[in-house]
Amino acid sequence: MRFSSFLATAFFLLPLVSEAGRPALNDKEVPATLDDFRAIQAALQKNLERARAATVCLEIGGGSGSAVIISADGLVLTAAHVTGKVGQEVKVIMEDGRELKGMSLGLNSETDSAMLQIVDEGPLPFVEVDEEDCSELGDWVFSLGHSGGFDKERGVNVRVGRLVLDSESTIQSDCLLIGGDSGGPLFNLEGQLIGIHSRVGKSLEDSKHVPVREFQSHWDELKESQFIGEGAFAKKVVPGSGFLGILVEQDAEEGLMVTELFPDGVASKAGLKVGDRITKIAGEAATKDVLAAKLAELGVGDKLALIWISGEETKEETLTLGERP
Numbered sequence: 001m002r003f004s005s006f007l008a009t010a011f012f013l014l015p016l017v018s019e020a021g022r023p024a025l026n027d028k029e030v031p032a033t034l035d036d037f038r039a040i041q042a043a044l045q046k047n048l049e050r051a052r053a054a055t056v057c058l059e060i061g062g063g064s065g066s067a068v069i070i071s072a073d074g075l076v077l078t079a080a081h082v083t084g085k086v087g088q089e090v091k092v093i094m095e096d097g098r099e100l101k102g103m104s105l106g107l108n109s110e111t112d113s114a115m116l117q118i119v120d121e122g123p124l125p126f127v128e129v130d131e132e133d134c135s136e137l138g139d140w141v142f143s144l145g146h147s148g149g150f151d152k153e154r155g156v157n158v159r160v161g162r163l164v165l166d167s168e169s170t171i172q173s174d175c176l177l178i179g180g181d182s183g184g185p186l187f188n189l190e191g192q193l194i195g196i197h198s199r200v201g202k203s204l205e206d207s208k209h210v211p212v213r214e215f216q217s218h219w220d221e222l223k224e225s226q227f228i229g230e231g232a233f234a235k236k237v238v239p240g241s242g243f244l245g246i247l248v249e250q251d252a253e254e255g256l257m258v259t260e261l262f263p264d265g266v267a268s269k270a271g272l273k274v275g276d277r278i279t280k281i282a283g284e285a286a287t288k289d290v291l292a293a294k295l296a297e298l299g300v301g302d303k304l305a306l307i308w309i310s311g312e313e314t315k316e317e318t319l320t321l322g323e324r325p
Helices: 034-054 212-217 219-223 266-270 290-296
Strands: 055-060 063-068 075-078 089-093 098-106 113-118 140-145 158-165 171-172 185-188 192-200 207-211 246-250 256-261 277-282 303-310 313-320
Touching: 034 055, 034 063, 034 140, 034 158, 034 185, 063 140, 063 185, 063 192, 089 303, 089 313, 098 303, 113 219, 113 303, 171 219, 185 313, 192 212, 207 212, 207 277, 212 219, 212 246, 266 313
Parallel strands: none
Antiparallel strands: 055 063, 055 089, 063 075, 075 113, 089 098, 098 113, 140 158, 140 185, 158 171, 171 207, 185 192, 192 207, 246 256, 256 277, 277 303, 303 313
16 A cells, blocks of 8 residues: 555545544454545644654765654654664754754664664654554554655655554564665554664565564663664674774874875775874874774774874864774
């Protein structure tokens, strides 16, 4: 079932509601009447604007994923394989193109859940979370995400489907997900967040999500920036494993003189050349001891800020450390 199918008409009817407060059409095997389709459409139209405004694109180290804001002060839920690590800076892009600064908090490497905090001041648009975990198999849902990365002209993609599986740590829908949707939100028809996109199965409509209850069970640890578990969705950074690809000597004047660069290494790709002089490392005066200490602390994927002089030009860049060959 595709979202476009429900926008083909211009009717605006409220969903039929059961005594339990859930849309009655959730209990039908299939929509039985045209009014059922109109009810799904009306629910989407009622909740979509707010949901889209709170769905953001995350850009980290050349890759991108999706996420959703759940509080006015910028608390964000996403997938662990999107943030990848604890305590790294993340670019958060709102649907209107506004760019904000975020910092990754904790993650659960076994269930693929993660938190992030937007550093810039709010208030920010946010969505309501289904804290009571009320969803059931067969419920109609809709998913949002920045499929393929941020595209301001297109905006957030919307897909409609139903819940087809519910296990302890995973829920599954038949909403179509592709690359870039990971970390994005899954909503019930009341516009409440019920899950976060985790992975796509053998079929593109075999979409798996982390249920909100998994976030709730580790809420404090995630907010306290803890790395949980030893699962496949994220790997702990090993201190000292990061590779810069550079040899230096202490310069007689100031800083470190570049004497050798490894081909295709991080430093070489950043534009450093033999004979350049590094003057600052992570804000400190550049010495061999400072460089050795920083590299001993950092691992693959960690960032290191350098300032160096090349000819008559002073350059500054934050490099992402690579793997040791």
